[in-house]
Amino acid sequence: MEAVVEELPVILQAFWLTVKLAVISGLISLVWGVVLAAMRVSPLPVLRGAGTVYVNILRNTPLTLIIVFCGLGLGTVMNVQFSSDDLSVNNFWLSTIGLSAYTAAFVCEVVRSGVNTVPLGQAEAARSIGLTFLQTLRLVILPQAVRAVIAPLGTVLNALIKNTTVAAAIGVAEAALRMKNMFDAHGDAIIPIFLGFAAGFVILTLPIGLLFGRLAQRMAVAR
Amino acid sequence: MRFGACLLALAAMATGLTACGNSAAGSIVDKAKNDKKLVIGIKIDQPGWGLKKPDGGYAGMDVDVAKYVAKELGVPESGITFKEAQSANREPFIQQGQVDMVVATYSITDERKKKISFAGPYLVTGQDILVRADDTTITDVESLKDKKVCGAQGSSSPKRLADKFGTEWESKNLTQQQGYGACLPLLENKQVDAISTDATILAGFAAQFPGKFKLVGKPFSTEKYGVGIKMDDKSGRDAINTAIEKMFKDGTWRKSIDANLGEFGKFFSSPPSVERY
Numbered sequence: 001m002e003a004v005v006e007e008l009p010v011i012l013q014a015f016w017l018t019v020k021l022a023v024i025s026g027l028i029s030l031v032w033g034v035v036l037a038a039m040r041v042s043p044l045p046v047l048r049g050a051g052t053v054y055v056n057i058l059r060n061t062p063l064t065l066i067i068v069f070c071g072l073g074l075g076t077v078m079n080v081q082f083s084s085d086d087l088s089v090n091n092f093w094l095s096t097i098g099l100s101a102y103t104a105a106f107v108c109e110v111v112r113s114g115v116n117t118v119p120l121g122q123a124e125a126a127r128s129i130g131l132t133f134l135q136t137l138r139l140v141i142l143p144q145a146v147r148a149v150i151a152p153l154g155t156v157l158n159a160l161i162k163n164t165t166v167a168a169a170i171g172v173a174e175a176a177l178r179m180k181n182m183f184d185a186h187g188d189a190i191i192p193i194f195l196g197f198a199a200g201f202v203i204l205t206l207p208i209g210l211l212f213g214r215l216a217q218r219m220a221v222a223r
Numbered sequence: 224m225r226f227g228a229c230l231l232a233l234a235a236m237a238t239g240l241t242a243c244g245n246s247a248a249g250s251i252v253d254k255a256k257n258d259k260k261l262v263i264g265i266k267i268d269q270p271g272w273g274l275k276k277p278d279g280g281y282a283g284m285d286v287d288v289a290k291y292v293a294k295e296l297g298v299p300e301s302g303i304t305f306k307e308a309q310s311a312n313r314e315p316f317i318q319q320g321q322v323d324m325v326v327a328t329y330s331i332t333d334e335r336k337k338k339i340s341f342a343g344p345y346l347v348t349g350q351d352i353l354v355r356a357d358d359t360t361i362t363d364v365e366s367l368k369d370k371k372v373c374g375a376q377g378s379s380s381p382k383r384l385a386d387k388f389g390t391e392w393e394s395k396n397l398t399q400q401q402g403y404g405a406c407l408p409l410l411e412n413k414q415v416d417a418i419s420t421d422a423t424i425l426a427g428f429a430a431q432f433p434g435k436f437k438l439v440g441k442p443f444s445t446e447k448y449g450v451g452i453k454m455d456d457k458s459g460r461d462a463i464n465t466a467i468e469k470m471f472k473d474g475t476w477r478k479s480i481d482a483n484l485g486e487f488g489k490f491f492s493s494p495p496s497v498e499r500y
Contacts, residue, residue: 072408076412076414077412079412085395086394086395087396087415088395168401171376177399180377181377181382184377184379
């Protein structure tokens with residue numbers, strides 16, 4: 001246990017990076033996921049097709065592959081840079097792109113399933129009072145749809161928090177990478193270190209599950 | 224606490240079992256002489272040292288040393304079974320008798336000498352720096368202060384630099400990839416300016432791409448690679464040391480270094496002297 005106590009500042013720093021990755025990727029993927037969902041229910045076949053192709057490719061590709069593509073493909077070969085002199089900033093944003101692109105596919109499917117819970121009559125009523133497609137979506141459908149899928153969105157967020165560990169693949173010094181390095185320095189305390197990091201993730205994910213469960217109940221659309 | 228006690232009991236059982244295994248087998252010298260067979264632990268993913276070839280064979284300096292020592296102990300090449308040893312499992316492999324010896328870029332340390340014993344060293348190396356062939360700005364470890372450096376996760380080499388230059392440098396200038404092979408494309412594409420770890424490992428990787436990279440050649444630590452065998456096998460140690468010395472003298476050592484490390488062989492100019500204890 002001493003190893004965990006001794007390394008506590010490093011562990012906290014690592015988890016702070018995990019939180020930053022999760023929050024920023026979470027926000028981006030929420031916005032992008034809703035846009036994708038709108039594309040997939042839109043009346044334009046081109047948008048529907050594009051949305052379907054995107055979601056099916058990203059959702060069926062391993063996250064490690066996507067993250068490594070962001071690091072090597074975007075970062076190294078295509079030379080996409082977010083900072084000219086800071087490697088950790090660069091890797092952070094490259095992995096954020098990967099995490100957001102991947103998670104957005106899941107957000108899209110969750111939101112789309114929410115759209116299907118909104119009775120068809122709602123859309124028909126909106127159209128009959130003259131709202132356009134975007135107005136219908138923004139004012140009538142999405143508010144009801146999102147409120148119906150708060151709990152599954154929480155599950156997606158929980159998955160995202162744990163998925164941030166894959167960012168270690170391109171050298172983002174989040175929890176998983178720090179843990180690996182600690183194994184090297186404290187080879188005699190592998191189990192305490194492991195338990196320490198596992199506890200860290202539970203501390204992050206458990207309240208989110210509870211919070212989203214509570215929110216889902218309070219925000220549910222009464223029908 | 225009960226969980227801890229459980230673990231302790233398990234560990235006690237494990238050591239008890241291995242102790243039995245150990246006492247049954249004698250020195251590696253006797254085993255080699257009687258059975259004409261040896262199981263040798265090597266790396267299989269370390270270019271220049273121990274690498275599994277597509278045809279199923281193995282190549283590298285460690286492999287050559289292992290074959291030479293085995294031959295001197297009376298075991299023909301056909302009697303050798305190579306087994307993959309990873310950095311983390313080398314001591315348990317020897318202690319449990321899963322392998323008879325380990326030749327796997329294995330640094331001799333006092334910590335490890337408490338569990339197993341070492342013959343050799345057959346090579347002395349140190350942490351060095353690999354840069355692009357046309358780079359003249361990096362001449363020693365101090366010039367890394369304002370350069371981007373790549374290291375491997377779970378390796379002690381990046382940590383040595385981070386301790387030297389501080390946490391701000393670590394965050395801005397150090398990237399830790401999953402293995403040194405993953406650092407090469409970053410170096411080639413100028414995402415980083417240098418890769419730093421044992422000169423041997425750098426040389427092995429860089430030798431695969433002749434003309435692209437160069438070694439700075441100023442090691443700032445000392446690692447001695449030895450042959451790991453069972454604890455307290457004095458006759459085995461002596462026999463292997465004699466074999467290694469013979470390898471130095473008859474030119475096989477030199478030939479093997481040059482064959483495996485190509486243009487980087489020149490950084491390992493003279494063989495070390497073995498440490499008998």
